[in-house]
Amino acid sequence: MNSGDLQRAVDLARSHAPFLAMLLDRESPLLDDLEHALIDPLKTARGLDGEMPEARRLRLERRRLALLVALGDLSGRFDLTKVTTLLSDFADDALDRAIRTAIRERTPDAEPRGFAAIALGKLGSRELNYSSDIDPILIFDPATLPCKPREVPEDAAVRIGRRVIEILQARDGDGYVLRVDLRLRPSPEATPIALPVEAAISYYESQALPWERAAFIRARACAGDRALGGLFLEAIRPFVWRRAVDYGTIREIRDISRRIRDHYAQAQAFGPGFDLKRGRGGIREIEFFAQIHQLIHGGRDPALRVPATRDALAALAVDGRIDAEDAAALTDAYVEFRTVEHRLQMVDDLQTHTLPKGQEALDNVAALHGLEDGATLIERLRPHVERVGRVYDALAGEEEPRLTADPETLATRLAAAGFDNPAGALRIVEGWRGGGYPALRSPQAREALESLLPGLLDAFAHAPDSTHAITRFDAMLSRLPSAINFFRLLEAQPGLTRLLSAILCHAPTLAEQLGRRAELLDGLIDASALEPVAELPELIAEMAARERGVDYQWQLEHVRRLVGEKRFALGAQIIAGASDPIDVSHGYARIAEAAIEVLAMATVDEFQRAHGRVPESELVILALGRMGGRALTHASDLDLVYLFTGDYSAESDGAKPLGAVTYYNRLAQRVTGALSVATAAGPLYEVDTRLRPSGAQGPLSVSLDAFVRYQREDAWTWEHMALTRARPIFGSAAARAAVQGIVDDVLNGARPERNILADAAKMRDEIAAHKPPAGPLDAKLLPGGLVDLEFAVHVLQLQHRTAFAPQLRDAIVLLIAEGLLPPTMADAYDLLGRLLVTLRLVAPDAQPPGETTQALIARAVGLGSWDAVVASFERTRQEVRDCWAQIRAGG
Incomplete structure (x- = not known):
């Protein structure tokens, strides 16, 4: 020259x-x-x-x-190597001097140590361009970092880091030194700009995301306390270079490439405006091509662990890991792209990688590059772009369609798909892809999510309320410890995804349960899940299966799991429109009765191992309320009374004998615990025992003799009203018959004379005063709701000593047949019952739900529209109010 x-x-x-x-x-x-x-x-x-x-x-x-x-x-x-090396060496020196200056300004007499910069990106590989920003991670050692008196190292490190950035980025008439980007540090939105070295090591050993492995291919200690930086890099080396191939990481790198391609789609048609860095066939794809092969093979072959792109391509070719011709073509393209990139940046010192769209500006860059015009520049670049694109496409292979990862393009697609709030949906999807939830930390989970996303979002977008669907799914994901199997299940069952979407739209109660136990969805795979619940003997046989012999804890878990799945499936039947809510209500009751039978028997057996049996005596469980009436909702508790037969003064015959009263009270406590104490499989039922003799003040379990005496001599009207729905559900046939006989005798007159109507009216007024309706749709507590209907029925039953049937509708039909109730009360019960069961799932706060859920409620209660539901509800309540008012008036 x-x-x-x-x-x-x-x-x-x-x-x-x-x-x-x-x-x-x-x-x-x-x-x-x-x-x-x-x-x-x-x-x-x-x-x-x-x-x-x-x-x-x-x-x-x-x-x-x-x-x-x-x-x-x-x-x-x-040449290109000389240019990038000079720029990188200056950046190293500038960053080092900025660190030393920041420390010495604060502690002039201290040795500037304990603070280091780890270079990533192009600075890490010494490939910096004219207008590159630098991507360091700042770390410090609390034990050696110079601090001011009474200053904690963490505060000192942050202040030093801020001063370093200020020195490098501040602009004035002389220009600036370097742009600094610290977003490659762990969780940049939540962590300080300088990290304690041990915390940083811990993060990369246990929590780091796969893309961070690729970033560390080009990492080096470039400034500050380089010994500290070297120790850090050595400590995390096993994180970067793994001997086992991690295809989740490879997939993630490809997804980054896909995201870039999606975002710069408008610049992918090669020509003016093409992005040399991010466009298809550009610089990024050359870098990713090298890095993917390095990640696959570098764990076993240290010779491949070179940071610079062209060095990596050469090493991979020498090692036979990539085709030598491809390596040469990519190298030539890289030199050409980077050189033209430098020309673009020389013009106005801008951080740009895009060929100008305007002809004059493009001709200017071409002239700076020593070419005749812009068209000549384009044609010189074209074969390189096409070759790089082909080579990278061959690496990516034939993959299933994936949802775009570019925010702008994805937002457009979400809006086009039909999301009510595409911006909100976009934020949620980006949060999932960021791996912030425990269930999404692993590459396998995120890979499974990506496979599922197109179908999942399509289902949400077409859901009646897309915003509810995706936000509730997000809330569910946030609570799951693991999600891989859950995702794979949904991917394999598209119909299940649509049902899940409907559940998330309409049923917050079920959505919350899914958030705790995603495996509940497994129970919906079988088509029989949307059929009526099996009869009681079959349910008992299924729950009583003892795969592990006499393991009591396993039995508890087994029953809880089955009950959870079956109750969830019943709720899904309402959401899917597959079953009448009245039938679902009976199904809930059969499931509860089977669970009580199996768990009480298992608890009795377990208790007897320690305490033996009380001779000629046994436990009997009496169901009252909605459980007695075989009409539970998803949210119902169980009203139970524990009784025992035989001599209350007897003693058990076990190794640890107990008197009968103590024996059965402790046994009742155990049964209650088996039914209500939450385990790993979740909670089962709330058990309410306040309807027992003497209420909460009395013993938990009483003898039959005490029960007879109390009911015949001391019980109040409200207790006899409760007895109208009493039903023995546990105990031998003889014991159940004995209890039923007592109940029948009491209801038919073996009870104190009371002013039934006055007592009932007073009690109804107290309920109204102390337990107001939850909202305008409270089918139970509103005037004219189910409570008023129940009071009307029970008063007539006790007054006339007739129509005793635990199931309320059966009692209503009998009372209508005797002319004691108007015929409209049967339909009133049906509407109120269906509403109650449905609303417990879709509007547990008894507030009017959204329009789409209103349509679901209308379908569930057999009406054509929400207006018809409201009108029927008001008319029915008026009819019930009139009926109860007439009974209260003595008519």
């Missing part, structure tokens, strides 16, 4: 690069001996006279070096 080359470079800079022209004017002394200045550009750039603050000195050095490197580049004296 001769001086003419340098003069041509100067002329090109003045004519086609305003930024360089400005530097030529401001740094004109450098041109006096440009040949000498280019021998060691870094030394020349640092050759400033006079004292000045370090920050200003660095800004002046940066602009001097920028001019020298550009002239060396344009003249052909510096």
